[in-house]
Amino acid sequence: MKLRSALMAFSAGIVLMGSAANAANLSIVSGDTGNGLAVLREQLDIFEKNTGNKVTIVPMPSSTSDQFGQYKLWLAAGNSDIDVYQTDVIWAPQLSDQLLDLTDATKDVVGAHFPSIIESQTVNGKLVALPIFTDAPALYYRKDLLEKYGKQPPKTWDELAATAKEVQDKEREAGSKDIWGFVWQGNSYEGLTCNALEWVKSNGGGQIIEADGEISINNPQAAAALDRAKGWVNTISPPGVLAYQEEEARGVWQTGNAVFMRNWPYAYGLGNGADSAVKDKFDVVPLPAGSGEGAKSAATLGGWNLAVSKYSKNPKEAIELVKFIASPEMQKLKALKASNLPTIQALYDDADIAKGQPIIPRWKEVFQNAVPRPSAPTKVKYNEVSSNFWTATHDTLSGNGSAADNLEMLEAKLTKLKGAGW
Amino acid sequence: MAVAETVAAPVAGMRSDLMRQRVRSAWVFLAPMLIVLAMVAGWPLVRSIYFSFTNASLANIDAAQWIGFENYLSITRLKSGKILYDGLLADPIWWRAVWNTVKFTIVSVTLETIFGTIVALVLNAEFRGRGIVRAAILVPWAIPTVVSAKMWSWMLNDQFGIINDVLMNLGIISSKIAWTANPDTAMFAVLLVDIWKTTPFMALLILAGLQMVPGDIYEAARIDGVHPVKVFFKVTLPLIRPALMVAVIFRMLDALRIFDLIYVLTPNNSQTKTMSVYARENLFDFDKFAYGSAAATFLFLILAVITVVYIVVGRVNFDGGR
Numbered sequence: 182m183k184l185r186s187a188l189m190a191f192s193a194g195i196v197l198m199g200s201a202a203n204a205a206n207l208s209i210v211s212g213d214t215g216n217g218l219a220v221l222r223e224q225l226d227i228f229e230k231n232t233g234n235k236v237t238i239v240p241m242p243s244s245t246s247d248q249f250g251q252y253k254l255w256l257a258a259g260n261s262d263i264d265v266y267q268t269d270v271i272w273a274p275q276l277s278d279q280l281l282d283l284t285d286a287t288k289d290v291v292g293a294h295f296p297s298i299i300e301s302q303t304v305n306g307k308l309v310a311l312p313i314f315t316d317a318p319a320l321y322y323r324k325d326l327l328e329k330y331g332k333q334p335p336k337t338w339d340e341l342a343a344t345a346k347e348v349q350d351k352e353r354e355a356g357s358k359d360i361w362g363f364v365w366q367g368n369s370y371e372g373l374t375c376n377a378l379e380w381v382k383s384n385g386g387g388q389i390i391e392a393d394g395e396i397s398i399n400n401p402q403a404a405a406a407l408d409r410a411k412g413w414v415n416t417i418s419p420p421g422v423l424a425y426q427e428e429e430a431r432g433v434w435q436t437g438n439a440v441f442m443r444n445w446p447y448a449y450g451l452g453n454g455a456d457s458a459v460k461d462k463f464d465v466v467p468l469p470a471g472s473g474e475g476a477k478s479a480a481t482l483g484g485w486n487l488a489v490s491k492y493s494k495n496p497k498e499a500i501e502l503v504k505f506i507a508s509p510e511m512q513k514l515k516a517l518k519a520s521n522l523p524t525i526q527a528l529y530d531d532a533d534i535a536k537g538q539p540i541i542p543r544w545k546e547v548f549q550n551a552v553p554r555p556s557a558p559t560k561v562k563y564n565e566v567s568s569n570f571w572t573a574t575h576d577t578l579s580g581n582g583s584a585a586d587n588l589e590m591l592e593a594k595l596t597k598l599k600g601a602g603w
Numbered sequence: 604m605a606v607a608e609t610v611a612a613p614v615a616g617m618r619s620d621l622m623r624q625r626v627r628s629a630w631v632f633l634a635p636m637l638i639v640l641a642m643v644a645g646w647p648l649v650r651s652i653y654f655s656f657t658n659a660s661l662a663n664i665d666a667a668q669w670i671g672f673e674n675y676l677s678i679t680r681l682k683s684g685k686i687l688y689d690g691l692l693a694d695p696i697w698w699r700a701v702w703n704t705v706k707f708t709i710v711s712v713t714l715e716t717i718f719g720t721i722v723a724l725v726l727n728a729e730f731r732g733r734g735i736v737r738a739a740i741l742v743p744w745a746i747p748t749v750v751s752a753k754m755w756s757w758m759l760n761d762q763f764g765i766i767n768d769v770l771m772n773l774g775i776i777s778s779k780i781a782w783t784a785n786p787d788t789a790m791f792a793v794l795l796v797d798i799w800k801t802t803p804f805m806a807l808l809i810l811a812g813l814q815m816v817p818g819d820i821y822e823a824a825r826i827d828g829v830h831p832v833k834v835f836f837k838v839t840l841p842l843i844r845p846a847l848m849v850a851v852i853f854r855m856l857d858a859l860r861i862f863d864l865i866y867v868l869t870p871n872n873s874q875t876k877t878m879s880v881y882a883r884e885n886l887f888d889f890d891k892f893a894y895g896s897a898a899a900t901f902l903f904l905i906l907a908v909i910t911v912v913y914i915v916v917g918r919v920n921f922d923g924g925r
Contacts (some may be wrong), residue, residue, distance in 0.1 A: 246871070250887040253753040257661040275890070278662050359762065367784070421761025423779030424869075433762050561662075561890040568888065571874060577787045581873075597689075 183285045204233040204416045205495040207502055211267040212241030212248045213485070214427050219507075220518045234498050244426055245269045246370045248280035249564065252276070261492040264499040268310050269371075269564060270301055270484040271556035272433055274577050277304035281489040284308045293509065301553070302486055309488055311507045314521035316483030317548035318375070319540065321434060321442040321452070326352065329504045334466045337476075338383070338409055341441060341469050345417040348440045353431035357438075362417030364430040365443040369575040372426055374554060374567045375481040376443060377574040380406040382479035382552050384471030389570055390555035390595070394603050398570070399592035407577045407584035409471070414578055423579055435459060443468065445483060449540045450520030465540055467547050484524070514540055522548055559603045569594050632721050648903065654896035674897035691897045699873065700881040701905070707877065708858040718798065719805025724835075726806065727813045731862070734903040737810075741792055745804040752867035755796045759783055759868075789874045805850055812846025813839070847895070848919045853914055854912065859906050878902045 211221060218240055225236040241248045252266055256279040268276065284307060291299050293311055302310045320341070322334050326348050335341035345362025352360045366372035382388050386403030390396050414420060419433070427444060434442040435451065437458035442448070446465075453460050470478045487503040490494060505511060513525040513531060520538045522545075528534060529545045556563040573591040577584045615890045655674055659667035676690040691697050726737055743751065758765050761781040770776045782792040805898060816839060840847075860877035869875045871884075886895030915917065 214746075244870070246888065250883070254887050350868055369873070413836065418763055419779070419781065421779070421784050424761070424781060424784030429760075438762065561660075565889040565891070568871070568884070571871075575871075576873065581786060 187421045205498040207234055207236045207264045207499055207504070208238040208262055209236055209265040209267070209487075209497060210241055210252070210263050212243050212245070213267065214243045214445075215431070215451050215519060217447065217519055220515055223518070224511050224514060225504055227511075228274075228502060231505075232498070232501065234495075234502070236502060239263060243428060244370050245372070246369075246564075249275075253571070256492070257493045258417075261490070261494050263490055264495060264500055266310075266488045266490060267313075268486050268488045270298075270312075270482060270486065271371075271554050271567075273302045273486075274304050274308050274556060274560045275563060276488070279491050280309040280341075280498070281305045281491055281493070281496060282309070283311055283500065284487065286578040287311055287504060290504060290507070293526065295526055295549075297549075298484065298524050301482075301484075301557070303509050305443060310486035311503050312484060312486045312524035313507050313512065314485055314515060315524050315548050316445045316485070316522060317480040317544060317551040318379070318443055318468060318483070319449070319480075319544070319547070320468050321444060321448065323348075323440050323459065323462055323465055323467050324464050325462045326440055333471050334464075335441075338469045338471055339379070340411060342409075342417055345440050348508075349417060352440075357391030359438045361419050361433065361439050363441040363443075364418060364422060364425065364433045364439045366427055366430055367414070367423040367426055367575070367578060368426050368429075369419075369423075369571050370392060370426065371567060371571070373571040373574055375483065377407065377410070377570065378481050378552060378554060379411050379443075379468055379479050380471070380588060383468065383476060384409075386471075387475050388552055390554060390558055390566065392555075392558055394558045395601070396592055396599065397593045397596070399588045401585075402471075402475075404584040404588050405473070406471055407588070410574075411578050411580070411584065423575065431528055435516065437462075446520050446522055446540055448546060450518065450538060457541060460588075465543075480551045482545050482548065482553045484522075562598055563603060565598060566595060569598070633735065651765075651896045651899050651903075653899040654893055657898070660890055661887065661895045662890070664778070664892070667893070670893075673893050675901075677798035685744045688784035690903060691894065696873075696876075697881060697898060697901075699877075700876050700878050703790075703875060704859055704861070704877040704879075704880060707797075707875075708855060711801070711858050712851060713855045714794075714798050715802050715805045716847070718802045719809050720847075721814070721833060722802060722806035722900055723813055726810055732906050741803050742808065743800045744807075748800065748863045749867055751800055754784060755781075755792075755799075756868050759792055764880060768882065774889060783869050783872075786872075789869045789872050793868055793875050796868060797861070797864055800864075801857075805854060808844060808850035808853070809847060812850075816842045845919075848917050852913055852917075852919060855913065856906060856910065860902065878905070904919045 182451050190405045209221070209225070211218060213221065218238060221238060225238065229235060229290055242253065249269070252268075253276070255263060256276060266276075266280075266435045288309065288495070291308070291311075294561050295315070298312045298315055299308065300388055302308060302312060320334070327334065327344070330348055330351060332344045332348065335344055341363065349360055349362040365378050378388060381398070381403045384406035386406050387397035389398045414422060422430075425433075427448075430439075430442055430444055431440050431448050431451065435443070435457050449465060451457065452463055470476045487506055488498045489503060493499045495587060509522075509523075509525050509528060511523075513528055513534060515521045516523050516528060516534050517537045520540060522541055523529070524536075529542050554563070555566060559566045569591055573587040576582050577587045581587075582590075626844055654664075654667060655670060656671060657667035658670050658673075672690075674690055676688065679687040679689065681687055722740065726733065726740070745752075757763070759782040761767060761779050761784070764782075766782070767776070767779045771779065780788060782788050820838055820842075821834065824838055829837075834897040860879050861877055862883065865875050865880055866883075878898065879902065882895050882898040884895070885891045885898055889895075
């Protein structure tokens with residue numbers, strides 16, 4: 182053991198001296214959407230050149246629910262093939278036991294990040310992952326179409342539905358047969374939890390489970406919010422929206438077949454890419470608000486982090502890699518190329534970013550007021566809570582029981598799941 | 604075991620040295636297979652059954668404690684006198700998954716058997732290029748399920764899918780259908796892909812049975828002037844029945860544990876969630892490893908019971924011939 186750590190210190194010393202001798206082979210696993218993986222490769226190429234270590238990307242499906250199951254399995258099996266995991270903001274409490282504590286290694290850099298994000302990745306005083314970008318969704322709208330029909334970007338969900346319907350119908354009459362009013366993520370997976378949490382929260386219906394652990398979802402405002410969303414399916418949203426994840430929604434949007442889209446900021450840069458049918462034709466605003474008491478715009482807090490597996494054979498190099506990708510330079514690169522929101526406060530005043538991806542400085546306020554999913558109060562049971570919530574929502578949207586009934590059932594299930602406490 | 608019996612039975616009274624030696628070498632030849640089987644199938648099975656009686660969690664498997672049947676059924680009497688049932692046997696989602704699986708199995712295996720028989724009958728006829736057609740028909744079976752499921756999920760996509768496009772252009776449907784999202788069509792979509800994929804397998808097994816049927820029987824039937832349909836039901840079907848029964852049980856076992864196709868095509872959809880999908884969800888996605896193990900064990904039990912019932916009721920003979 183002593184010999185091994187001595188060797189490790191030795192090899193680390195060599196790496197620091199910039200020599201390529203005794204380089205480590207690292208694996209990073211990521212299920213990023215859009216061009217996320219291509220940007221990651223670009224960053225890794227720089228890392229490889231700087232340190233002489235080799236890094237392989239293990240790509241995963243983009244559904245966060247799919248990734249989680251696989252990662253949990255690998256970690257439970259003590260798999261040492263993967264050194265660095267790209268983790269969702271909600272996973273920290275569920276995986277913390279099998280990830281390395283980064284507190285000491287990142288003492289010098291954590292101060293630059295937003296404290297709330299660092300806190301979300303800290304479990305019992307242990308920093309389990311270093312954030313690389315944060316996320317808060319936007320309402321994408323077609324500037325050209327709204328101007329054409331003299332409409333303003335909507336402030337409430339009802340305005341959105343009315344505008345979407347009108348523009349969609351008129352555009353279809355004008356010959357765009359395939360156009361739809363509004364696309365979002367309605368597949369039964371974690372993304373639907375994000376979407377539905379926004380509808381409920383923006384309608385003054387609480388956040389499923391409050392920070393103190395109280396189950397608040399069974400209330401009339403939440404039911405009204407789900408009923409409203411049900412009204413969109415097959416009127417302003419394609420019936421297939423119930424199977425859409427982020428990329429399917431972006432597919433419809435980016436081919437010019439949607440007036441509005443709810444999606445994360447990554448779609449902003451891609452929408453302005455050379456091959457996009459909506460290039461320079463769209464803009465973003467915060468998501469609409471509901472109606473009734475306590476209604477105001479709400480965005481679900483997302484974001485991705487890098488964590489080092491406890492079973493990594495090269496923890497030292499793996500931590501270096503994590504710190505490298507989370508560094509200001511790399512976050513800036515990712516912001517410019519993939520329009521991901523940085524987690525480093527100073528980058529929101531960066532002139533290049535403001536010019537290249539104008540959404541980013543505008544989104545600082547949105548993500549700072551974003552609503553977290555109840556992963557902190559529900560701890561290891563979060564996935565089941567979320568699955569129950571998205572199933573109740575999906576059932577409601579596909580006409581399988583009314584919102585009020587489904588939420589009442591959901592409350593009963595969550596109460597049972599909670600038992601004596603989360 | 605079976606080998607020892609068949610070899611030893613006729614000479615129970617007078618075991619010669621030669622016979623004993625042959626039994627011994629039979630065991631020696633079987634041993635590697637039995638050991639591997641015990642390692643890759645027996646041990647995991649015993650482990651999951653064990654875990655289903657514990658409170659194991661994936662994060663800390665070694666700390667699992669024995670809790671008896673609680674994962675299957677636990678009965679709590681509340682102070683108010685109400686009785687609370689909990690566990691797998693009282694879980695409506697589980698029973699829904701069982702029903703989905705059974706429904707899927709019955710429909711898919713029935714249709715695959717019918718289509719497979721038709722395809723096999725066609726392939727059994729003499730025509731030019733028969734060899735190529737026989738090879739070509741196996742293509743869907745040869746493609747890995749995950750690949751074909753993904754392929755179909757794009758073909759069935761509501762906005763860009765070719766299936767909606769073709770049906771719209773032919774005027775069969777008036778608006779695009781969300782095949783995998785709509786609760787009414789999700790199971791249909793899964794069945795469609797499964798039947799497309801496994802009909803060739805059934806056809807192949809049935810074809811093998813058909814080729815065993817001697818040609819002179821048909822000749823005799825023709826001379827007697829028996830109607831071809833009657834020939835099929837009175838001659839062909841009884842003769843290929845043993846092969847058909849074995850083919851059906853292969854498919855049935857496969858269909859009862861369907862996972863990959865559904866996981867790719869309609870993940871998390873309660874209309875198509877099967878027993879395997881349910882077990883995986885609990886094992887890995889939720890923090891309920893033991894509960895998922897209970898579901899997996901129950902799945903194994905259901906499979907075993909159905910197989911035994913099928914073999915007994917259907918009088919399946921695995922020795923070939925009669």
